[in-house]
Amino acid sequence: MPRLRRPRSPVHLLRQVAAASLACLALVLALRPPPPATGAEPTSPVAVAAADLPAGTVLAPGDLAVVRLPAGVLPGGAAADAEELTGQLLAAPVRAGEPVTDVRVVGPGLWSAVPAGLVAAPVRLADLAVAGLLRAGDRVDVLAAPGDALTATGDAAAAGVLVVAEGALVVAVPAGEAPGAVADGGLLVLAVPPDTAQQLAAAGAAGSLTVTLGRP
Structure with a gap:
């Protein structure tokens, strides 16, 4: 005479459903593409020396270049446009790539x-x-x-x-x-x-x- 299987309890069924749901959730999380990278730090234009310049240089357009730097590292008094500095006199030497700030030039x-x-x-x-x-x-x-x-x-x-x-x-x-x-x-x-x-x-x-x- 075949042995009769005892019907499963509702608690047991709930456990199986929960386990299956967790397995599906884990699979979805594993296959989900990574979140997009957060936006880069905003940058601002700044005029820098195009080459090493000695003190006493009267700045010409060719002495300067405009680059973009992270706003958090910009020094105070930096010029955003090379035209602001053209014709001014360097009061101190500057290295190539160094922002030319107001303290580097003789005042107006x-x-x-x-x-x-x-x-x-x-x-x-x-x-x-x-x-x-x-x-x-x-x-x-x-x-x-x-x-x-x-x-x-x-x-x-x-x-x-x-x-x-x-x-x-x-x-x-x-x-x-x-x-x-x-x-x-x-x-x-x-x-x-x-x-x-x-x-x-x-x-x-x-x-x-x-x-x-x-x-x-």
């Missing part, structure tokens, strides 16, 4: 301090300590000598020293405006006639420059 007051008919001419002195004695508003004579003759002898005539500019107005001493402070690399910005600016550039390339101070 520089150009308003240049009298009509004159230009702003960067001049780098051989003796850094001399630059540290100067401040905006001083008047100086610029002396030029071949090579390091200015420090090799105390006789200006024997050293071939020439007066390149007389009574030039100091309009900026980058990174060293206060008396006694050492200017950045001996850099001065002088207001001079255009032809004198050319002579200063030639004299600085050929030899050493220094200044004597006169009354402002």
Whole structure:
């Protein structure tokens, strides 16, 4: 006589249904594609140096590039457009790819301090300590000598020293405006006639420059 199977209890059936449901859910979760990646951090345009630039560079369009950087790493005072910086004077050197901020350039007051008919001419002195004695508003004579003759002898005539500019107005001493402070690399910005600016550039390339101070 065949053995009769005891009917399953409702609890047992519920357990089987629950187990099957959990198995299906696990399969669905395993096959589901991964969630899309969260959006990247927003970026902002910023003007950076296109190459290593020394202090005293008058920024031209080719000196700058505009890149996009994460907003969270942008330094304060950064310019979003290279045109904002074109024509400004670097007060300190910058590395290629470094954002050019407001503290890296001589302030806009520089150009308003240049009298009509004159230009702003960067001049780098051989003796850094001399630059540290100067401040905006001083008047100086610029002396030029071949090579390091200015420090090799105390006789200006024997050293071939020439007066390149007389009574030039100091309009900026980058990174060293206060008396006694050492200017950045001996850099001065002088207001001079255009032809004198050319002579200063030639004299600085050929030899050493220094200044004597006169009354402002």
